[in-house]
Amino acid sequence: MPKNCNFIEKLREVGLRPTKQRVNMCEVLFNREKTFHFTINDLVKMISEKMNQKISLATVYNTVHAFEKKGYLKEISIDSHKSYFDTNTSAHHHFFDEDTNELIDCDENDIDPVNIKKNITGKKINSVEVLIKVASDNQNQK
């Protein structure tokens, strides 16, 4: 979803009714220069701040999952206990900064493609994701 586009049309194209809530969520999520990572709680805050309008938590969950199913969002799993979503839906890998709990995209130059030599028999590979956990270089052993 590029910027400045008509979200109403985009929603209709994939069979989602362009409701006020969904269009607002599109604005918050996709009307920006760069992709980003967020939790559901982040998003609820962003919506109520940017749109200055209340939205039901259930709607945020429903809509995020609808967008995920349509390929507009990807879910990223870190440490269990917390679900991150990503507006960058291309296949890519992540650094996770354990100091700040921040999820950071790997650039193509940061990591060589993963070479899988042998797959499970009779199965198809749906995704390959690398998660690199990093933390402060200091004496903080743990």
Place this chain on the structure above:
Amino acid sequence: MPKNCNFIEKLREVGLRPTKQRVNMCEVLFNREKTFHFTINDLVKMISEKMNQKISLATVYNTVHAFEKKGYLKEISIDSHKSYFDTNTSAHHHFFDEDTNELIDCDENDIDPVNIKKNITGKKINSVEVLIKVASDNQNQK
């Protein structure tokens, strides 16, 4: 933790009191040929079946996290919503079978080492984990 070893000593070595519950959990987790993956619920069932003895859920959580901190267990994160633990604490990667929800270790021969060319400045890499999601090869698109 190799098989047939004295779990009481092992526990003491790392400063954990060898209580009945902890020794029982060691038996269930480590007194076997192969490493394996489990959820907390799996483990509670395994303990009450194998040991024929009740154990508090809180104790299972406490003990699993104590073992994790001591490096006897690793936590593996799949899809959020579910935490798996691994008695194989060496650095290794996983297949996740989305049909059966089964976590499977990658063999060394299954995948080439991940080559990270550029890390985040000022950070140390704590872990690199690859998760390969697979599913039935049939027409089941999704």
Place this chain on the structure above:
DNA sequence: CAATAGTTTAGAATTATTATAATGTAGTTT
């Protein structure tokens, strides 16, 4: 064997997520 610090426990609390069912709205039909 008494003292102490650490452990276990049942149950309550918390958190994230999903379900429910009443109300509202977009798209379509008259």
Place this chain on the structure above:
DNA sequence: AAACTACATTATAATAATTCTAAACTATTG
């Protein structure tokens, strides 16, 4: 444009996973 219908939103309740609490218990130390 009123009516109709299917889908969406909402507040709230329900569920599930995990953690907290505080009392009872136990391994270790002196």
